[in-house]
Amino acid sequence: GFDPTALKGLPxxxxxxxxxxxxxxxxxxxxxxxxxxxxxxxxxxxxSNGKSFGADVCLRAVEPTVELAFQFIDERAVRNVIRxxxxxxxxxxxxxxxxxLDGVQLAAxxxxxxxxxxxxxxxxxSVVNDIELQWYVDPNRxxxxxxxxxxxxxxxxxxxxxxxxxxxxKIWISENARLVRDRDTNQPLFYEGTIREVTEHMTxxxxxxxxxxxAAQAPGLLFQSCLPENGPxxxxxxxxxxxxxxxxxxxxxxxxxxxxxxxVDPKDRSRIAEGIFQSAANLTSWTDEFRLRKTSGEDIWVGxxxxxxxxxxxxxxxHGFVHDIxxxxxxxxxxxxxxFKDPLTGLGNRAMLSSEGAARIEAxxxxxxxxxxxxxxxxxxxxxxxxxxxxxxxxxxxTTANRLRDCVSADDLVVRLGGDxxxxxxxxxxxxxxxxxxxQLLPVLG
Numbered sequence: 001g002f003d004p005t006a007l008k009g010l011p012x013x014x015x016x017x018x019x020x021x022x023x024x025x026x027x028x029x030x031x032x033x034x035x036x037x038x039x040x041x042x043x044x045x046x047x048s049n050g051k052s053f054g055a056d057v058c059l060r061a062v063e064p065t066v067e068l069a070f071q072f073i074d075e076r077a078v079r080n081v082i083r084x085x086x087x088x089x090x091x092x093x094x095x096x097x098x099x100x101l102d103g104v105q106l107a108a109x110x111x112x113x114x115x116x117x118x119x120x121x122x123x124x125x126s127v128v129n130d131i132e133l134q135w136y137v138d139p140n141r142x143x144x145x146x147x148x149x150x151x152x153x154x155x156x157x158x159x160x161x162x163x164x165x166x167x168x169x170k171i172w173i174s175e176n177a178r179l180v181r182d183r184d185t186n187q188p189l190f191y192e193g194t195i196r197e198v199t200e201h202m203t204x205x206x207x208x209x210x211x212x213x214x215a216a217q218a219p220g221l222l223f224q225s226c227l228p229e230n231g232p233x234x235x236x237x238x239x240x241x242x243x244x245x246x247x248x249x250x251x252x253x254x255x256x257x258x259x260x261x262x263x264v265d266p267k268d269r270s271r272i273a274e275g276i277f278q279s280a281a282n283l284t285s286w287t288d289e290f291r292l293r294k295t296s297g298e299d300i301w302v303g304x305x306x307x308x309x310x311x312x313x314x315x316x317x318x319h320g321f322v323h324d325i326x327x328x329x330x331x332x333x334x335x336x337x338x339x340f341k342d343p344l345t346g347l348g349n350r351a352m353l354s355s356e357g358a359a360r361i362e363a364x365x366x367x368x369x370x371x372x373x374x375x376x377x378x379x380x381x382x383x384x385x386x387x388x389x390x391x392x393x394x395x396x397x398x399t400t401a402n403r404l405r406d407c408v409s410a411d412d413l414v415v416r417l418g419g420d421x422x423x424x425x426x427x428x429x430x431x432x433x434x435x436x437x438x439x440q441l442l443p444v445l446g
Contacts, residue, residue, distance in 0.1 A: 138161065280316045347404075376422040
């Protein structure tokens with residue numbers, strides 16, 4: 001209900017009330033400015049007259065700027081479409097007409113009268129006398145229709161954009177016709193046929209085309225897949241992002257879903273399959289992160305999410321999205337390593353001892369083994385720092401760490417608690433083994 005100039009610059013919270021705009025922006029931030037928001041989100045929109053109505057909103061981020069792409073579907077229009085089709089079905093499904101060869105309408109049934117905006121057949125016939133100029137938006141369509149009719153005797157599914165006679169509104173129709181000839185002379189007399197309005201269908205095709213364009217711009221793989229009751233899973237749709245994600249074209253994925261499955265790291269396949277079957281059984285969303293090998297041989301991490309839907313025939317359809325999360329995973333790994341590492345010596349820190357040490361002790365207990373813990377405190381380290389400075393103290397701490405690493409096995413855990421304190425957790429060691437290791441360490445550290 002807004003004029004475009006009035007809509008431009010309008011704050012989102014005036015168009016999408018009740019803090020829903022803020023929620024949608026939070027979703028965008030959650031998924032990252034360089035990642036698209038998965039499919040659509042429902043929202044309530046505020047019209048210019050102050051009334052609200054439902055809509056679907058699609059959000060995406062496009063470098064170098066952030067772009068919120070809104071595709072609105074007015075629920076009132078949907079209800080009107082349903083009501084109109086119901087009325088047509090209950091009365092007459094299609095308009096029926098008879099017309100002279102030169103384009104003068106001879107007869108029209110109530111459905112066709114209504115389609116053209118008239119109240120009666122007499123009103124319509126009194127006005128319509130030149131179909132070529134009065135009806136078709138493109139006048140050439142009349143000659144194309146006439147050519148097909150005279151050549152073949154029939155015209156099937158002839159789709160054209162026409163004017164609704166009374167209001168001059170542009171609509172789309174699909175037309176079928178047959179040529180009627182004189183039984184004795186075989187001369188063409190007139191033609192008759194049926195017309196049905198397909199404006200909604202053509203609009204839907206246009207919307208689907210727009211959605212396909214948006215999907216083609218998404219850096220990840222937008223997909224639709226199905227799991228038949230009898231048969232392997234397969235893709236029914238894959239966006240152009242498949243090529244960039246894994247090197248497979250959308251056509252290849254739709255033709256053979258196993259091509260994608262074979263790119264998944266074998267260690268992750270059984271877990272993914274289990275999650276998908278669980279999603280199918282409970283009709284709950286599927287979400288997972290797994291490793292994928294590209295055509296180039298490069299291994300990447302991807303995140304996938306999909307929502308299931310059960311069709312009448314029992315088939316499960318998933319609508320989902322898979323995108324590259326390698327950078328995020330690498331960052332997480334680096335942060336995890338830093339969180340458990342002493343920055344000076346490169347040894348594990350107190351946090352690692354708490355986490356890794358507890359896990360090792362629990363594992364040893366289950367396997368019937370023993371572990372030993374050696375606590376090491378360097379004497380007179382403060383005096384060394386005060387006399388020679390912190391640089392010399394740091395060098396001494398690093399040398400101590402290297403000597404400790406060299407004296408124990410790769411299975412043992414060496415950490416620096418802080419200051420001049422170290423701990424060594426010996427794998428599979430009883431008291432005697434611990435004492436032996438301690439005696440070996442004393443001269444090395446001395």
